[in-house]
Amino acid sequence: MSIGVRMSVKVVCPYCGFGCNLLVDTITKKVRPYRGEPNRGKLCPKGLFALEHVYSKDRLRYPLKREGSDFKRISWERAISEIAEKIREIIENYGPSSIAFIASSKITNEENYLLQKIARLLGTNNIDNCARLCHESSVHALKLTLGAGIQTNPYSDLEKFKALMIWGYNPAETHPVVMQYIMNAKKNGAKIIVVDVRETTTMKFGDYKVIIRPGTDITLANAIMNVIIENRWYNKDFIEKRTVGFSEIRMGVKKYTPEYAEKITGVPARLIKEIAEAFAKAGSGAILWGMGVTQQIAGVENVLALINIALLLGYFGEKGGLYPMRGQNNVQGAAYMGTLSEFLPGYVPLSDSEFRKKVAKLWGVEDLPTERGLYLTEYWDAILNGDLKVLYIVGENPAISDANVLKVRKALTKLELLVVQDIFLTRTARYAHYVLPAAAFCEKEGSYMNSERRIQWSHKACEPLGESKPDWEILTMLANALGLRGFNYKRVEEITEEYFKLFPELENRSVEELKNSEGIVIPSPRLYTDRFLTPGGRARFISVEQIMPWEEPNGEYPLILTTVRLITHYNTGEMTMRSPSLTKMIGEPFVLISREDAQEYGIKEGDYVVVETRRGNLTLKAKISNIQRGVIAIPFHFEANVLTNDALNKAGTPELKFSAARIRKV
Numbered sequence: 120m121s122i123g124v125r126m127s128v129k130v131v132c133p134y135c136g137f138g139c140n141l142l143v144d145t146i147t148k149k150v151r152p153y154r155g156e157p158n159r160g161k162l163c164p165k166g167l168f169a170l171e172h173v174y175s176k177d178r179l180r181y182p183l184k185r186e187g188s189d190f191k192r193i194s195w196e197r198a199i200s201e202i203a204e205k206i207r208e209i210i211e212n213y214g215p216s217s218i219a220f221i222a223s224s225k226i227t228n229e230e231n232y233l234l235q236k237i238a239r240l241l242g243t244n245n246i247d248n249c250a251r252l253c254h255e256s257s258v259h260a261l262k263l264t265l266g267a268g269i270q271t272n273p274y275s276d277l278e279k280f281k282a283l284m285i286w287g288y289n290p291a292e293t294h295p296v297v298m299q300y301i302m303n304a305k306k307n308g309a310k311i312i313v314v315d316v317r318e319t320t321t322m323k324f325g326d327y328k329v330i331i332r333p334g335t336d337i338t339l340a341n342a343i344m345n346v347i348i349e350n351r352w353y354n355k356d357f358i359e360k361r362t363v364g365f366s367e368i369r370m371g372v373k374k375y376t377p378e379y380a381e382k383i384t385g386v387p388a389r390l391i392k393e394i395a396e397a398f399a400k401a402g403s404g405a406i407l408w409g410m411g412v413t414q415q416i417a418g419v420e421n422v423l424a425l426i427n428i429a430l431l432l433g434y435f436g437e438k439g440g441l442y443p444m445r446g447q448n449n450v451q452g453a454a455y456m457g458t459l460s461e462f463l464p465g466y467v468p469l470s471d472s473e474f475r476k477k478v479a480k481l482w483g484v485e486d487l488p489t490e491r492g493l494y495l496t497e498y499w500d501a502i503l504n505g506d507l508k509v510l511y512i513v514g515e516n517p518a519i520s521d522a523n524v525l526k527v528r529k530a531l532t533k534l535e536l537l538v539v540q541d542i543f544l545t546r547t548a549r550y551a552h553y554v555l556p557a558a559a560f561c562e563k564e565g566s567y568m569n570s571e572r573r574i575q576w577s578h579k580a581c582e583p584l585g586e587s588k589p590d591w592e593i594l595t596m597l598a599n600a601l602g603l604r605g606f607n608y609k610r611v612e613e614i615t616e617e618y619f620k621l622f623p624e625l626e627n628r629s630v631e632e633l634k635n636s637e638g639i640v641i642p643s644p645r646l647y648t649d650r651f652l653t654p655g656g657r658a659r660f661i662s663v664e665q666i667m668p669w670e671e672p673n674g675e676y677p678l679i680l681t682t683v684r685l686i687t688h689y690n691t692g693e694m695t696m697r698s699p700s701l702t703k704m705i706g707e708p709f710v711l712i713s714r715e716d717a718q719e720y721g722i723k724e725g726d727y728v729v730v731e732t733r734r735g736n737l738t739l740k741a742k743i744s745n746i747q748r749g750v751i752a753i754p755f756h757f758e759a760n761v762l763t764n765d766a767l768n769k770a771g772t773p774e775l776k777f778s779a780a781r782i783r784k785v
């Protein structure tokens with residue numbers, strides 16, 4: 120590893136979407152927290168030890184080409200020219216819809232922007248990113264009702280609101296630094312309501328602890344609305360002036376009395392009334408949610424139900440906000456840059472001919488493809504059916520991260536060309552024909568967008584390892600080898616300037632301004648202060664009914680399996696599991712089981728058990744916990760997706776949070 124080029128460099132954390140800044144000392148290889156926004160001098164363990172994986176002996180140092188069951192070193196020139204030749208050949212023989220790309224939620228905006236530009240210039244919208252697996256349900260619901268699929272307010276607003284409803288989301292482990300905002304809100308007198316399927320770390324800080332039966336979120340949300348409407352605690356003025364569809368909601372939630380909801384959700388009717396009253400009477404409030412809400416067959420409808428609560432109370436602008444808390448550090452940026460198969464940059468629909476022409480003009484072509492591309496969760500069947508022949512993956516690891524991974528792994532073996540750009544030989548890269556070594560987060564520069572839509576510049580702290588290159592340089596080489604025009608970038612800032620041209624809020628801003636600031640928030644930090652982004656400017660209530668999970672427990676598979684996250688590990692673990700300080704804290708996978716179920720199955724703490732679903736089985740250590748009876752949970756970071764359900768909801772997100780399962784002692 121080369122010695123650092125500067126002593127202390129401001130770099131965006133490579134892990135969660137909260138978007139902390141790290142001050143990297145490249146001589147001592149230590150990290151300190153940045154004192155400004157958004158992390159205000161705080162970091163969680165992942166951020167603190169974020170350099171450890173960069174110095175791992177497992178880092179890829181040069182391009183690799185598959186030869187039989189092994190990989191051989193190959194030059195950059197040969198790798199890129201062979202990949203480009205194969206892509207051209209496949210397009211010629213089968214058309215552009217036979218190729219697909221997976222963008223990355225942990226590479227920069229510039230790199231995501233380039234990847235979708237390549238895909239679209241090759242004639243396909245088969246470009247997607249892992250937002251499909253997490254918050255696409257939120258995007259669809261928010262866009263339908265409010266006009267934009269994004270978080271509505273800045274983190275700092277959380278401290279001002281008088282009630283926070285935290286639903287299917289465990290920030291104490293997934294976005295630990297957001298907890299300082301939540302704790303400040305509590306100190307300022309806010310009531311904290313936590314809804315989850317188990318007693319999470321976050322729940323310990325809650326004023327109201329609401330344990331819900333998995334998959335019954337709509338019933339609980341509708342019951343909360345039923346109480347608010349029955350007691351006339353709703354915001355009549357806001358509803359009349361700024362919404363449509365209230366009568367539909369009034370009728371829709373009528374049958375969801377607290378007593379009826381208790382039978383479905385397991386939440387006592389008394390508690391439902393209490394939380395409805397606490398949230399409604401607070402006068403201002405936010406709803407924060409995570410994948411416990413979105414990764415269900417009813418993911419879109421769950422989010423619609425939460426939005427309905429906020430609309431009833433007029434909790435928008437200064438009075439409140441909606442916070443779909445994003446997973447990875449640039450999942451918001453990846454989506455904004457256009458790496459979703461149904462949207463152009465800025466979530467603009469493919470059917471918007473005016474914007475499409477604007478993008479095409481910028482890229483020097485007549486028009487762009489208009490047909491929706493495949494969702495990445497649809498790629499696997501398309502490969503197995505023979506429709507997809509080429510998959511180009513940048514910094515994602517679907518062989519671990521996607522639902523029902525045994526099927527995904529089978530599909531990966533059927534491709535005519537699989538290229539993986541990454542920093543390690545990941546589980547997915549092991550199936551590749553070519554593996555291209557990418558620079559790590561601190562070895563390159565570029566911009567990232569966090570959950571509150573703050574675009575931040577991440578500076579370069581050290582040189583790329585071996586022959587590895589920043590992803591934007593690799594993609595520029597590829598585009599030129601493919602014969603695409605408009606890829607003459609010599610500096611990453613040229614790409615930043617190009618994407619700035621697509622967004623009215625950025626048109627007159629400069630890259631220097633971005634570099635020297637604490638970030639630029641687009642479209643604006645606080646949305647919907649006076650109008651929504653729907654065509655008429657009003658928000659739309661959409662009434663939803665309870666939707667039952669795809670795969671309900673039965674005699675054969677009597678338990679419900681869900682997945683959880685740990686503070687010390689991140690997503691598929693390729694980075695955190697190469698960090699000695701983090702693996703020391705939690706190194707081995709386990710399954711959480713209730714005391715009652717453990718007794719029934721004769722399982723003791725630390726016993727090895729086999730957990731089985733219709734898709735596969737895993738042997739894990741049992742941990743007896745305060746999870747509700749009938750539910751077991753496995754941390755997502757290990758091999759949990761061998762077991763999970765790949766049934767897709769309307770947004771293309773699998774029901775990762777609910778599978779029928781059984782358990783037995785080894």
Ligand code: SF4
Binds near residue numbers: 165
């Ligand atoms: Fe990084 Fe998120 Fe931890 Fe902050 S909270 S240090 S962004 S992982």
